[in-house]
Amino acid sequence: MAATQRAPFIVIEGLDRSGKTTQTSNLLVRLQKDGKDVQLIKFPDRTTPIGQMIDSYLRSASELDDRAIHLLFSANRWELASTIEKLLNSGTTVICDRYAFSGIAFSASKVDASGHRLLSYEWCKSPDIGLPKPDIVLFLDITPEKARERGGYGEERYEKEEMQRRVRTNFEGIRKEMMELESKSQDHTLVWEVIDAGRSLEEVEQDIWSHIEPLYRSQCPSLGRLWK
């Protein structure tokens, strides 16, 4: 009997108002229609005890030290890391709606009253070192102007224009660093695509599909570890 092939690990990251939730569920349906075994995992996973603490913090129902909440977001990923690995190795595609990159981009966007960064990039990255490494990151990008056109931001803690601007800049920094690391490593295993999410739903969906479909044409390498 042929060994089960490792399935692709897809991460979708995006800014508020980028249509991330809709695009993620449309991708899930499309892959299912295509006959793929696929599971969607959303981070933060607000259903676990750690996730409930995160949820309460995001809704401003509780206060937490900036470092403590950052570590909870990371712990929330680690509590699902072995599940992700098992699913992938048993041939089930995993789509993560947000992952470690959101962890860095948001926490490193926090500033004090004089605009100084509260947590360094390196500090934010360190608890996620060693997590399962995705094959592809699709970053759904939208300008603050376009987000405003779409009705502005929501009610949760990070949904403010200044914060979203810094988050966008941080995502670009993370992309650059990831691409530098990939070009230095022997195995170029991570692809990072910036998707212009300011277009119509159909155009964005088609663009996403054009990057996902090719993942199934070749064999996935054995699962890597983030920043290792």
Ligand code: 2DT
């Ligand atoms: P949603 O709006 O997608 O539910 O995200 N966040 C997320 C972090 O600050 N750190 C993380 O590690 C993750 C995964 C982004 C809820 C908010 O939580 C932020 C927006």
